[in-house]
Amino acid sequence: MRYRPEHKLATHQKIVKDASERVRAEGLNGAAVSTVMRDAGLTHGGFYKHFASKDELLAESLKEGFREIVAVLVRAAEQSPSGEAWKAIVKTYLSPEMCEDPRHGCPLATLAPELARVDERMKPQIVAELVNYKNRMMPFMPGRRSVDKERAFFAIFSTMIGAIEIARLLPDPAVRRKVLGCARDFLLRSFQCSQSLASHGPTGS
Amino acid sequence: MRYRPEHKLATHQKIVKDASERVRAEGLNGAAVSTVMRDAGLTHGGFYKHFASKDELLAESLKEGFREIVAVLVRAAEQSPSGEAWKAIVKTYLSPEMCEDPRHGCPLATLAPELARVDERMKPQIVAELVNYKNRMMPFMPGRRSVDKERAFFAIFSTMIGAIEIARLLPDPAVRRKVLGCARDFLLRSFQCSQSLASHGPTGS
DNA sequence: GCCATAAGATGATGTTAATCATCCTATGGA
């Protein structure tokens, strides 16, 4: 090969990174071929030297987006005292900075409904990403048994995703922060509460 | 006018209703002019006899979608014993039927991230719809003071929206139901819990 | 039965985007 071997790899990764941010910022078809290539300082023509199809780029972009958010949350969890990890995750996910910057946020909060509608061929990858997300988060979730942790994962992430989405509908940053605060307080209180109840007996629900 | 006066109105409403379902099922640009007109048994040409622009159709479709879901939830709330209304809302919103049928579901659960990205000119309408949604739901929310009800609205709807979205990512109906169940149990237990705690004193959070 | 008119149909135009064939050029090895 004529160019240095790392050249193509670097270009490829830059395209994917740009596309991953575009997709999170503007939705699944915010990453038009020519746009993404221009982001990378190239023209649209070379695209198919890097990807067999636009769907292939989309697939790699999604993987990259999930990789990033999981890394951020795992880091937050690991830097916190054990038993508090899930609280660190909640505070990180629901932080105003996360909400204000969808480009580097969670793909689920930006794309979930669109991902639910993707082509059948891409569905397995989406499911795999979600399962991996859950598996990476479960060790940090509150609860004793694995089942409890899984239930906590679904409850906590449902709330966080919904809260970010509602917040992002609102133009006033102060109101956005109020929504995030509601969700955060709700989660922190509820699990504290359910833990203390669990240690005293069932809730009767 | 030559046609019966109700003729145009009926056609107009049929177009809006079809578009409202398409938009919820397929996203904001699932309602292409020609598609929606074909749904209504017409051709694309007559469209601009009914709407000044495609955005105008979109605006009316969203209003229709919000109107429908609010009606469904209010009916559920009013048919339940007082004090239990919010539980009826949660059970209705998180029912498998709701989840399986986005065409007649909540626009927020299908469109929230896309709505967050709409043109500045449409933003005020979106905010107005959300505020109206909240105002219609607040009387049924748990909590004593208005502030508590508002906080409950944000927490409960965040969780429900997120849960529906996560569930819809998953291809297996049984798993979808598990996710919905998690969110439902979590909400029902948490608010029961926070109510009993509130009646015994603050949580210290 | 006939006419004026508004709902709806036909077809044109301009735009955006995906895909791909073909051309250009920078580069490492000879």
Add this chain to the structure above:
DNA sequence: TCCATAGGATGATTAACATCATCTTATGGC
């Protein structure tokens, strides 16, 4: 220095789609 080649550029093709000008036709009043 020169060449073979892979990365990248140009430009064509095709398909959706929004928009609108113009034509058709059904209809209620005369």
